[in-house]
Amino acid sequence: MPKRLFRKIRLKNILEQIKRERKVYVEELASIYNVSTSSIRLDLAELDKLGLISRIYGGAVLPEDSIKEQVNSKPKIEISHPKLEIRSKKNLKEKEAIGKLAASLISDGDTLIIDGGSTTQYLVKHLVNKKGLTVITNSIPQISDLMRIKDSEIYLLGGLIYNDNLVLSGDFAIDSLDKIHVMKAFLGMDGISIDGGLTVANPSASTVVSTKKKMIKSSDMLYILCDSSKIGRTCLMPVAPVNEMDFLVTDNKVRTDFIEQFKTLNINVEIAETDSS
Numbered sequence: 001m002p003k004r005l006f007r008k009i010r011l012k013n014i015l016e017q018i019k020r021e022r023k024v025y026v027e028e029l030a031s032i033y034n035v036s037t038s039s040i041r042l043d044l045a046e047l048d049k050l051g052l053i054s055r056i057y058g059g060a061v062l063p064e065d066s067i068k069e070q071v072n073s074k075p076k077i078e079i080s081h082p083k084l085e086i087r088s089k090k091n092l093k094e095k096e097a098i099g100k101l102a103a104s105l106i107s108d109g110d111t112l113i114i115d116g117g118s119t120t121q122y123l124v125k126h127l128v129n130k131k132g133l134t135v136i137t138n139s140i141p142q143i144s145d146l147m148r149i150k151d152s153e154i155y156l157l158g159g160l161i162y163n164d165n166l167v168l169s170g171d172f173a174i175d176s177l178d179k180i181h182v183m184k185a186f187l188g189m190d191g192i193s194i195d196g197g198l199t200v201a202n203p204s205a206s207t208v209v210s211t212k213k214k215m216i217k218s219s220d221m222l223y224i225l226c227d228s229s230k231i232g233r234t235c236l237m238p239v240a241p242v243n244e245m246d247f248l249v250t251d252n253k254v255r256t257d258f259i260e261q262f263k264t265l266n267i268n269v270e271i272a273e274t275d276s277s
Contacts, residue, residue, distance in 0.1 A: 007043070010033050010035075010043060011043055011046065011047060013033075014029060014033075014040075014043055014044070014047065015047060015052055015053065017029075018047075018053055018060060018061070018062060019062065022061060022062055023056075023059060023060070023061045024059050024060055024061075025058055025059040025257065026040050026041060026044070026058055026059055026257070026260065027058075027256050027257070027260075028059075029043075029059075037260070044059075044060045047060070048060070051063065057194070057257055057260075057261055058255075058256070058257025058258075058260055058261070059257070093274045093275060094227040094228065094251040094253070094272070094274050095118065095119045095122045095227060096122050097251055097272035097273060097274045098119055098122065098123075098225050098226075098227060098249050098250060098251060098272045099119065099120075099121075099122025099123040099124075099125060099126050099225070100122070100126050100272070101249055101270055101271075101272040102123045102126075102186060102223060102225050102249045102270075103123055103126035103127055103130075105184075105223065105247065105249070105270070106127065106130060106133070106184065108130055108131045108132050108133070109131070109132040109133070110130075110133055110134075110183050110184060111133075111134040111182040111183045111184070112133060112134065112135045112136070112182055112183070112184050112185070112186065113135075113136045113137070113177075113182050113184075113185040113186070113187075113215050113218060113219055114135055114136075114137045114139065114142065114146075114185075114186045115137070115138065115139070115167070115185070115186060115187040115188055115212065115215060116137065116138055116139030116140070116141070116142065116165050116166060116167035116188075117139070117165065117167075117187075117188030117225075118188065119188045119225045119226055119227065120139070120142070120186055120187070120188050120225055121139070121141060121142055121145075123186055123225060124139075124142045124145045124146055125145055127145070127146070127149050128145070128148050128149060130149055130150075130152070131149075131150050131151050131152075132151050132152065133149055133152045133153075134152070134153045134155075134182070135149070135152065135153070135154050135155070136155045136157065136176075136177075136180060136182065137154070137155070137156060137157065138156070138157040138159065138167045138168045138169060138173055138211060139165075139166065139167050140156075140161070140166045140167070140168070141166050143156060155176075156168070157172070157173040157176050157177070157211075158172040158173060158176060159171070159172040159173035159174075159176075159207075159211070160172070160207060162207065162208055164202065165208065167208065167211075168211075169207040169208045169210070169211040170207040170210070170211070173211045173214075174210060174211060174214045177211070177214040177215060177217075177218045178214070178218075180218055181218055181219070181220075182218060182219050182220070183219070183220050183221065184219060184220070184221045184223060185215050185216060185218070185219035185221070185222050185223065186223045186225060187212055187215060187216070187222065187223070187224055187225070188224070188225055188226060189224055189226050189230065189235075189239065190230060190233070190235045191230055191233035191234050191235035192224065192226060192230060192231050192232075192233070192242065192245075192248070193231070193232055193233060193234045193242070194242055194261050194265075195234065196233075196234030196235070196238070196242075197238055197239070197240055197241045197242045197244075198224065198238070198239040198240045198241070198242060198244065198245065199233075199234055199235035199236070199237060199238050199239060200212070200235055200236075200237045200239060201235040201236055201237070202236075202237070206237070209237045209238075209239055212239050212240075213239060213240065216239075216240055216244060221246045221247070222244055222245050222246050222247070223245075223246065223247040223248075223249060224245050224247070224248050224249070225249045225250075226248075226249075226250060227250060227251050227253075228250050228251050228252075228253040228254040228255075229253075231248075231250060231254055231255070231258050232255070232258055242262070242265065242267070243265045243266075243267070245262075245267050246267065246268060247267070247268045247269075247270060248262055248267055248268070248269050248270065249270045249272065250269070250270075250271065250272065251271070251272050251273075251274050252271050252272065252273050252274055253274070254269075254271070259271075
């Protein structure tokens with residue numbers, strides 16, 4: 001639609017479209033009516049106030065569909081958590097792209113915490129040309145790649161070895177983190193959602209959760225690295241509210257309505273482009 005419609009006409013047309021399709025999205029409406037997403041949100045807010053529609057994340061539905069939408073969109077609680085060697089083989093292109101992009105957000109001389117995981121390991125592989133880094137990690141597999149960084153200081157946290165992730169966690173690790181403070185922390189998560197927050201899946205990994213929480217407290221900026229399959233997912237063990245996250249680094253398959261939600265919370269979303277072939 002090349003020309004912008006007067007707002008009253010646009011409101012009427014949006015309402016008719018919702019009645020026809022029963023569900024609409026902000027991005028789609030902005031494109032159809034050639035206006036900003038902010039204008040569409042104001043339109044939906046007005047229709048909602050009049051009781052004609054019900055707003056949902058990223059769009060709107062008819063009032064009678066609102067309860068059904070809330071039930072259907074309620075996140076399933078995930079507890080499945082395969083071992084690192086299995087997870088490392090999934091979504092390889094996405095994790096490689098995420099790791100490369102995350103490395104570009106690190107400057108020479110930065111002080112870092114890097115959590116163990118199937119995505120953060122790809123960040124470490126792209127740090128070889130950085131200089132003067134100070135890196136604290138709890139990941140045993142990452143050490144060999146970290147040692148290749150020139151003029152760097154690498155610290156491996158002590159603690160109990162958690163076999164599924166090959167990370168060190170527990171009281172020894174937390175005691176060590178108590179004594180440090182860094183500029184940036186790079187962590188992986190099994191699930192990220194607005195309602196569920198930052199979560200991990202394995203119910204037996206309470207020491208891993210405690211270590212992640214301490215990593216967050218020991219840093220100025222929190223960067224979460226995860227592929228798009230984990231976004232919108234809620235897992236069993238909560239780590240932190242979603243607004244604790246300063247940056248989300250993910251791939252370009254992430255849904256646009258999720259990006260919108262995070263941006264409304266002033267979370268920076270960095271999108272890694274992957275080869276679609």
